[in-house]
Structure formats: C-alpha cells, structure tokens
Amino acid sequence: MAGGLDELKVEFIDQDESVQVVADTVGSSGEIPERYVRAEMEADPVINDADGHSLPVIDLSRLINPEFSKEEIAKLGSACEDWGFFQLVNHGVDGGLLQQIKDDITEFFRLPLQEKMAVAIPPNGLQGFGHHFVFSKEQKLDWVDLLFLSTRPIDERNMDFWPTNPPTFRGSLDKYSLEIANVSAKLFKFMAINLGVDEEALLGTFKGQPQNVRINHYPPCRQADKVLGLSPHTDGVGMTLLLQVNDVQGLQIRKDGSWFAVKNLPGALVVNVGDVLEILTNGKYKSIEHRAVINPDKERITIAAFQSAPLSCTVGPLQELLMKGEACYKTVDGVEFTKGYFAAKLEGRRFLESLKLGV
Ligand SMILES: O=C(O)CCC(=O)C(=O)O
Numbered sequence: 067m068a069g070g071l072d073e074l075k076v077e078f079i080d081q082d083e084s085v086q087v088v089a090d091t092v093g094s095s096g097e098i099p100e101r102y103v104r105a106e107m108e109a110d111p112v113i114n115d116a117d118g119h120s121l122p123v124i125d126l127s128r129l130i131n132p133e134f135s136k137e138e139i140a141k142l143g144s145a146c147e148d149w150g151f152f153q154l155v156n157h158g159v160d161g162g163l164l165q166q167i168k169d170d171i172t173e174f175f176r177l178p179l180q181e182k183m184a185v186a187i188p189p190n191g192l193q194g195f196g197h198h199f200v201f202s203k204e205q206k207l208d209w210v211d212l213l214f215l216s217t218r219p220i221d222e223r224n225m226d227f228w229p230t231n232p233p234t235f236r237g238s239l240d241k242y243s244l245e246i247a248n249v250s251a252k253l254f255k256f257m258a259i260n261l262g263v264d265e266e267a268l269l270g271t272f273k274g275q276p277q278n279v280r281i282n283h284y285p286p287c288r289q290a291d292k293v294l295g296l297s298p299h300t301d302g303v304g305m306t307l308l309l310q311v312n313d314v315q316g317l318q319i320r321k322d323g324s325w326f327a328v329k330n331l332p333g334a335l336v337v338n339v340g341d342v343l344e345i346l347t348n349g350k351y352k353s354i355e356h357r358a359v360i361n362p363d364k365e366r367i368t369i370a371a372f373q374s375a376p377l378s379c380t381v382g383p384l385q386e387l388l389m390k391g392e393a394c395y396k397t398v399d400g401v402e403f404t405k406g407y408f409a410a411k412l413e414g415r416r417f418l419e420s421l422k423l424g425v
C-alpha cells in the first residue's frame with residue numbers, strides 16, 4: 067500500500083449518493099433535496115470580473131526571461147500579497163496534453179455510476195471517487211462529485227484508485243502531474259526571490275513535491291442559485307493550480323468582503339496561495355477563501371492540483387523572514403497540520419485562524 071495520505075484516517079462519512087444522480091432526479095421532478103439547499107446563496111453580493119483582467123495575470127515566459135523577470139517577479143509578489151490568486155499564462159504546458167487530460171476526465175465522469183464506483187473512496191479514506199468533508203447526516207452538502215488522487219511522489223501513488231477507463235486516463239494524469247509539478251517548482255523559486263529568501267527555501271519545504279489532485283465534477287442545476295458546488299474554504303496546501311476542463315465559469319474568491327467571480331482566461335491556469343504558504347511567509351502571502359457556484363444548464367469540470375508539504379515536514383514561518391519580526395503562526399508538524407485541516411469541516415479560514423498567535 068502507498069504511504070502518505072493513505073495513512074491519514076479521516077472522519078468523513080459516506081454521502082450515499084452521487085450528485086449526478088441527484089441532479090438527474092431534480093431535472094425531472096424540480097425538487098432539490100433539502101440537504102443541498104443553501105440559504106446563504108441569496109444574501110451574498112457577487113462582483114464580476116468583466117474581461118478576465120482584474121485578477122492579476124502572471125506570465126511565466128516573462129518570469130523566466132532575464133529581460134522581464136524582475137518586473138514580473140514584483141507583479142507575482144503583489145498578486146500573492148493582495149489577491150492570493152492569479153491567472154498564469156504562457157505556462158508552457160503542452161496544449162495536446164491539456165486536451166488529452168480534459169477528454170479523459172470528461173469521459174470518466176460520463177461513465178455509468180457503477181463503473182465510477184470501481185474506484186470509490188473507502189470508509190475513512192481520502193482517495194477515489196466520492197465526496198469529502200461530510201461529517202454528519204444533517205449537514206448541508208456540496209453539489210459536486212469528485213475524484214481525489216495522490217499523484218506525487220510517484221512511489222506513494224495508490225493505483226487501486228486510478229481509473230482504468232478510459233484507458234488513456236492514467237498516462238495523461240501521469241504526464242499532467244509532472245508538468246504541473248515543474249510549473250509549481252518554477253513558481254516557488256520566483257516567489258522565494260520575491261520574498262528575499264534563499265531560492266531553495268520554499269522548494270526545500272515542499273521536498274519531493276507531494277501533489278494531490280482533486281477533480282471536481284459539478285452537474286448543472288436549474289435552480290443554481292439555491293445550491294453551492296464547493297463551500298467557502300482555503301486550501302490546506304502550499305499552492306494550488308486549477309485547470310478548467312470545460313469553459314464553464316464558477317470559481318469565486320473572497321475579495322474585500324465580497325465574492326469576486328473569476329473569469330478564467332482561455333488556456334490559463336488559476337493559481338492560488340494555500341494555507342502552508344501563508345504560514346511560511348508569516349502572513350505576507352494570503353490564502354484566500356474561495357468557493358464554486360453552479361451553472362443552471364451546463365456541467366462544470368475542474369482539476370485542482372495541490373502542491374503540498376510532506377507529512378514529515380514542519381509547517382511554520384520561515385526563519386529567514388523572522389529576523390525583523392515575531393512569528394504570527396504556530397509551528398506544527400505536517401501530520402498535525404493535515405489532520406487539523408481535514409477535521410476543520412471546510413469552514414472558510416477557520417483552521418488557519420486557529421494557528422494564529424496573539425489573536
Ligand atoms: O472548481 C473550482 O473552481 C474550485 C476548486 C477548488 O477550490 C478546490 O478543489 O479546492
């Protein structure tokens with residue numbers, strides 16, 4: 067059996083139903099089951115990103131080019147401080163590979179439920195097809211089915227949960243995972259330069275580049291304003307790189323007290339700072355709350371690749387950044403951090419706030 071995540075037992079319970087099946091039933095009856103109805107959806111104002119350029123756009127080809135690097139690194143730093151999110155363009159991931167993984171994932175979710183259940187998440191497990199963060203039979207549920215897999219390091223993969231249908235799925239995820247790990251290593255390096263710490267400081271923390279992917283399938287819902295695809299949360303990782311599999315929008319991020327609807331530029335990856343990076347940078351970079359909303363007519367599919375800290379590492383503010391000030395967060399080990407994150411019920415920034423010192 068693979069190590070890493072499989073050793074972490076979580077207290078999720080079985081949701082007992084696929085949201086796709088619920089969506090199909092609602093489609094004919096019009097009744098949304100009470101467990102999916104979210105009152106908060108009506109109250110929250112949403113700001114739209116009209117042209118996709120309000121959210122900072124970072125160009126990886128400029129980061130790499132000595133002529134523009136300095137300027138682009140400064141932009142990257144501001145994006146991580148002011149927004150905690152940015153769109154990454156010219157990231158260099160092969161277009162053919164992107165198309166292949168998109169096709170494979172779409173095909174997987176189109177399979178009959180029984181076939182998807184071949185890789186179902188087992189009791190107290192994390193990997194596989196199913197749901198996360200369900201703790202009780204009473205709580206509200208997210209309008210999403212997911213496939214969660216540990217992708218790196220390679221020797222910690224548990225292939226029992228990797229779909230064999232479509233037959234190209236495993237190969238494309240393997241290649242995609244490597245490409246994303248390489249992009250994130252470059253970003254960590256430029257972030258280190260921006261922070262004024264050793265170039266290897268962040269890469270050292272994310273040693274071995276642990277990576278998990280959460281592939282989200284949000285079925286359409288005619289009463290989309292009553293349900294929520296993914297509850298407000300922060301990501302308990304270093305950095306997340308999100309690929310939109312189809313061109314349906316739905317990601318919203320917390321900005322100055324409102325929800326800001328991200329307009330994903332074609333071909334761009336949406337990158338966000340996770341809790342671990344906020345802690346390492348002693349709060350300089352921000353891990354921002356985000357959520358996913360549902361489209362009334364179209365399914366939406368995304369792949370979030372999480373670049374995590376290894377369970378064996380220590381999560382705390384980087385010593386080099388503390389020369390001038392006090393640590394604002396507790397230092398905890400990777401296991402304690404990850405267990406705490408998964409126990410915190412995906413409630414906004416609650417877990418991260420609990421690690422803050424002096425508040
Ligand atoms: O699907 C999205 O837009 C957001 C996904 C996400 O935030 C996550 O999987 O953590």
Ligand SMILES: [Fe+2]
Pocket residue numbers: 299300301306356370
């Ligand atoms: Fe997320």
